[in-house]
Amino acid sequence: MTTARSTNSDIYSQLNRYVTDYLTKHMYDANTPWPLRKIIRLPRQAELETHYAHIRTQDDAIRNWAQHYHCETSEKTKIISNGIVRQTSQLIDSVTIPDLDTALNIATPQTCKLYQREHQRAHTIANQFNLDENTSISIAKILKDHDDTDFNLITRAAHYFADHNTENMTPRMIPIPGFSAKWLGNATSNRRKAICKLLNREQLALNERPGEIRLRYLDTQHHNQPDLIVTQPWTNNTPHDITHIIIVENKDTYQAIPTTEHAICIFGSGHAATRIKTLLPWLTTTPNIIYWGDMDADGLEILSELRETGITCDSILMDTNAYKTYEPYGTKLDTKNKPLKTRTPKPTPKLTSNERNLYEQLCTGKNTTYLRIEQERIPINDAIAILHTQYQWKTTHHK
Structure with a gap:
């Protein structure tokens, strides 16, 4: 690494920062090599002769810094000529930090304290x-x-x-x-x-709390019964007359889905939706599976992850057209009332092109006012109308 002798350079700050950065970079090395040699760029001949006085001042500053911290220096001889008189000058071309203790003495107090x-x-x-x-x-x-x-x-x-x-x-x-x-x-x-x-273990010997999935039957006969909580694969006495399943991300929407014959509503609860295939293996034979989540980067990543588990499902209200329609309901804040931040898009191999377009917009913030439209903000009747029209849901009445 080299340090340029710029006219406005702060030599002490440059050298101190160099050592600080080195310690930070090698903070977690078991054996950091010492000594550390810092190369100092020598000026070109024309630069030396034009700015000799300033270069000598900077060289003295480097020399003083090295002496202050008990660091060795090496020098090279340069010849300066004004056309009549020729003279030689010894300029420092490297500074050597001998050991860790010296480096810790040079680095910022915060870096020194953290390293120790x-x-x-x-x-x-x-x-x-x-x-x-x-x-x-x-x-x-x-x-x-x-x-x-x-x-x-x-x-x-x-x-x-x-x-x-x-x-x-x-x-x-x-x-x-x-x-x-x-x-x-x-x-x-x-x-x-x-x-x-x-x-030196792969994992701790613990009885882990099982993951769970919550669901409710939507038909008239069962809609007033308690929800089902599934904590292990449901393989016996599985339902045989279910033609429609909707998976929703948030609890308010889960509870608001109206009574519908031959249908089940599953509370996806964010990334927990990826458990569904394991806990409800019979679900994959259901003719119509729909996923509906938040219009934000997380919601679309969950949709892709769910499909990657082997569940073939359509999405509703999670594309660019839906975003344009419901954009006034968007938010710029997260659940802790802090501003939502843009991010680098991840691979989402199971998103459709339209879903992916929205995902990239919501990650980068391009062509969007808000980075999130929460599922609960969209009127439930708008979603039910889509289910009626596109998936032949037969809603009997609203709860």
Whole structure:
């Protein structure tokens, strides 16, 4: 890497930033190579002779910086001529940071503090769990956004899992003081990932809470009965007279779908909809399966993921025409009242071209006023009219 001797350069800031950036880049390397040599670009001959006084001033600044931090320098001899007099000048062409302690002294206090914390954490868990340096620093990286209290709880939890049989416990049953029932999170949480790496396990021995799907029969005979909650594959006594299934993303819409003969409404609950094929394997033989979710990037990603599980379904109110019609109902805020952000579109292999066009617009914000139109904002009667016209739904009455 080179540093240009620009007329307005702040030499100290440039060199300090270089060392800070290097430590940040190699924060989670088990063995960072030292010394670190920083190349300083020497000026061209014409530049040197035109701006000699300024270049000498900058060279002195580099020299002072190196002396201040006890760093070595190397020099090259340059010849300067004004047409009559020739003289030589020694200009610095590299600065060498000898070791980690010197680099930490140069870097910003925040970077220094973080680097020392992360490597102290790696050292602690390496000793406690007999880990090699690469493994211990990789665990520190997983937990970089966790404070010291949480880090200590994770090591305590790892010791507990090492010493106890937890096969009959759910994650919320683990009796360790200091954290809440939800603290462990799901199987992909950073806390669980770190504990598994500490113990050299693929996964923790836990009785995971089963995923569930909620559904309701829509026919006249059953519409007042309680919802069904399915937690394991439904393979016996499956319904045989269902011709229509609608999967909706949100609970308000789920509860508002009116009474309809030979139909079932499934509460997709976001990405949980991908469980449907596993829990309701008989569903794939149903003639008409419709998905209706939010018009936002998440909703369209869920639609593609659902189809990828093997469920062939149409969508309603999830294309560019629907967006134009219901755009006044859009929102710029998420559920926490924070502005929605654009994103890079992901592959969505199961979206139609029209659905994909809307997805890309909602990801990038191009040609859109709002990044989300929530399903609940669309009048339920508009959706039912589409179901009547396109899918021959026979609604008997509204709840």
